[in-house]
Amino acid sequence: MAMLSKLFLALLLVANLTAFADDIPFTFNGFKRDSLTLSEYAEIGGGGLLQLTNNTKQVTGHAFYPSKLRFKNESLSGNAFSFSTTFVFAITPLITNVSGHGLSFLLAPSTAFSTAIPSQHLGLFHDDGGPHYHIVAVELDTVQNREFGDINDNHVGVDVNSLKSIKSKPVGFTKDGSFQSLQLISGHPMQVWVDYDGERSQIDIAIAPLHEAKPRDSLVSTKLNLSSIILDEMYVGFSSSTGAASGCHYILGWSFALNRGAPPLDLSNLPHLPHLGHKSRKALAIPLSLAGAILLLLVGGAIFLVLERRKKFAEVLEDWELEYGPHRFSYRDLYSATKGFSEENLLGVGGFGRVYKGVLPKSNLEIAVKKISHESKQGIREFVAEIASMGRLRHRHLVPLLGYCRRQFELLLVYDYMPNGSLDKFLFDRSRPPLNWSQRFHIIRGVASGLLYLHEEWEQVVIHRDIKAGNVLLDREFNPKLGDFGLARLYDHGSHPQTTHIMGTLGYLAPEFSKTGKATTNTDAYAFGAFLLEVACGKRPIELHAPADMPVLVDRVLWCWKTNSILEACDPLLGDEFSVEEVELVLKLGLSCSHPDPLARPSMRQVVQLLEGEASLPTMSPDGFMNNLAAKASDLSFDDFVSSCPSASAPTIVNFSSPLFSGAR
Known part of the structure; x- marks a missing residue:
């Protein structure tokens, strides 16, 4: 009888735990200001749009569901519960094809991430990670970092206590039997589904454009036993970071559930992205004939001004150079950013060019522009090809090359601005x-x-x-x-x-x-x-x-x-x-x-x-x-x-009698 009583109590406890675990689904079709716990640069706009980072460089943003959720119970099996989540996100870069480092959905034992590093660390760690963090993340990574073994600059990965993903795949989805690639930093909203099966110890991730159905085939699927990784109670939320280049990381909607499928989002009620807002149309007050007459009067003077301006900002652009387009800045933008390459913006003069500080129009991104004279066309194609290759270098101790511009006999290299100089x-x-x-x-x-x-x-x-x-x-x-x-x-x-x-x-x-x-x-x-x-x-x-x-x-x-x-x-x-x-x-x-x-x-x-x-x-x-x-x-x-050997900064003196050089002559 005593044995039956214990068994009954155990079953009742399991039932209660399951009921508790099932009783916490939530759905946000847009967010209220008190919906989430926010830190760093994260904020919720008036329309209910969660913005994890704005256009500021080298920052992080975090947003968490306010309460901890129970993911397992050590007094029983200790196995982690199943969970399911879906969210809609968008990443809008300041510069085309050059963005911040992406965002991640994560499980964490704490919401305190003030010491976490931005850039390639995605606001998750302040070092290389370790088992004491108890963090599981699904990263949407937009910059390739070789130090973490990233496969490219546009991938989805599963991270466990480290930014070296245990599995990752280029972003895309399968439709009608064919794989279609997606670009995370396109600025268009996309939906992500993350499903963890506690019984099979498996995590599945899918992604698709907004209004597309959930793909039948997962993009990333891997065995993962969370029971030994996470704690009994964990927070769920999002992390994001920017680096040398910045951009806005948005979450439009989010739902989550334990031991059941995440509730579907109401896509029609999601907040609008800033650049997708609807503009009202107003009838023209000026009759068409009058508008045409005004245009004729303006065209003559405008043509002259445009031709003169084109001469001033004329650039060299050949067919072969089009493949490097994403790294190319317009001379007009760089001229405006540096106030016409004024002396007041001059940072320094070296053996290979003059360097100017600038602020890009529209984005307010601080840059350093190096002007290099190139008197010969011979080898310039190879030079630009190498510059484009180096633009893909990503390391926390290298100055990021953001791009270049070529005009007449000048090459202009655009770097991230370093406030403390050399x-x-x-x-x-x-x-x-x-x-x-x-x-x-x-x-x-x-x-x-x-x-x-x-x-x-x-x-x-x-x-x-x-x-x-x-x-x-x-x-x-x-x-x-x-x-x-x-x-x-x-x-x-x-x-x-x-x-x-x-x-x-x-x-x-x-x-x-x-x-x-x-x-x-x-x-x-x-x-x-x-x-x-x-x-x-x-x-x-x-x-x-x-x-x-x-x-x-x-x-x-x-x-x-x-x-x-x-x-x-x-x-x-x-x-x-x-x-x-x-x-x-x-x-x-x-x-x-x-x-x-x-x-x-x-x-x-x-x-x-x-x-x-x-x-x-x-x-x-x-x-x-x-x-x-x-x-x-x-x-x-x-x-x-x-x-x-020319020297840019040191005198050409060598002491051949020194012990180091003895016998050299």
Whole structure:
């Protein structure tokens, strides 16, 4: 009898839990201001439209159902309940085909995401994730990020405690037996269905244009047991983020249910998107004949003005260039954004062009425009092709190339604007507050991470060819962004780089470059070594006013190491607030990267491992290190190197009597 009583109570408890789980479906055909818990940039407009992010760059937005929902009960089986949701969304980019990073539907144990990072992190994590997050998300991702293994810049993926999707597919749906692609950033509303089967431990996702029926075949379907991932009670909601380019992420309607199908949305009652609002038609007050007469009077003067204006803003556009259309800006927009490339908007002048700050009309997007003169048409097609390819580079420590414009003999490259300017200003401009060691080490690790992406993690090998503090830009939070890809070269993984002109900045150029004329990952590693010493020591690789017997920074660091005072080489502006271990690591790593034998230099993957504490530098003494350098350098000739390498910012002085270069002549 006691056993029967326990069984009855257990069955009653299960029934109650099931009833509870079934009793919380909700449907929003548009939203009221108190419908959801909002944070960051999310807001609900007067028409009931949920806007997760607006046209602001580098921001996040979150919206959650206000109450936690019970997804499982650990006192019984511990299995996660089934759930079903559907929602209608739209993404409208500021610039055609260039958008923020997308949005996601998610299950999370908390609504606190203030520390989450925007851009490729989608406002979900502030690091690479981990099992302690207990987050499950369905991402609608609009930017390809190789660091997370994204398949393209237009996909749906399932994320579990990480932004590396366990499964993802390009966006589209099957209709009448054929697959039809969709573009997430088209600006048109689309409907998404997410169904999780707790018994089969399977999640299915479908997507279709608004007013299309739910596709019979799921776009993404994968086994996924949420029982060990989520907690008993979770919040459900949405997250979104923008990056260097921004756009608006909207949710028009949403329904959700546990252990049953999500209630259907009433598509006729959904709020209108801003750009889809209906305009009233008014009858013309002016008779047609009078309107025609006015037009005739205006045409003559207008034609003259238009022709003159066309001359001013004339651009070169050839048939082959049409394939790069999404990356091309109009000269008129860039002229307006920079106030006619006025001197007051001039940010700086480099060896390859002048850079202007601008604000794009309509979108208010802050940009930096670099004007490059191109006196010859030879090779311009290949140059623009490479620029278009680099426009697809996406990494948090690379300055995003938004696009370009070509007019007569000018090339204009459009980048995201970096408010804090270039790193060299903080190292050498004494009117600015010096960077502390924590900031410098963060910058070093960021640039190393970006170079690893260029060398090994992107679809092609990208050789930057001009790594230096002047080409590292800093955002508002002093996060580093490696920029200026005007000298960069690309080649396929597994192939060999081609011979090219020797260009760059003296002091950062690898000695073998003058002999082979080939830029490789090893020549970039050499420049990165010079950059390491530059940041740690607060001095350029070659100093015009340095002591006559030691104008080369490498010499000074070697001498300090040999005299057991390597810390004396570091920037005195650091004071006493720095990590001795980190400073010594950076100085010795800078010397290793400066080795004259390219094969003796560490790869960028090894550099990142060393900087992240995942590996240790091999034991070496300064005497052994210098002797090794001298032996390796004995077959290198620097005569041609000195005479053929232009320098944009450093004097062309080389001390051939230094220990590093001994035997070179």
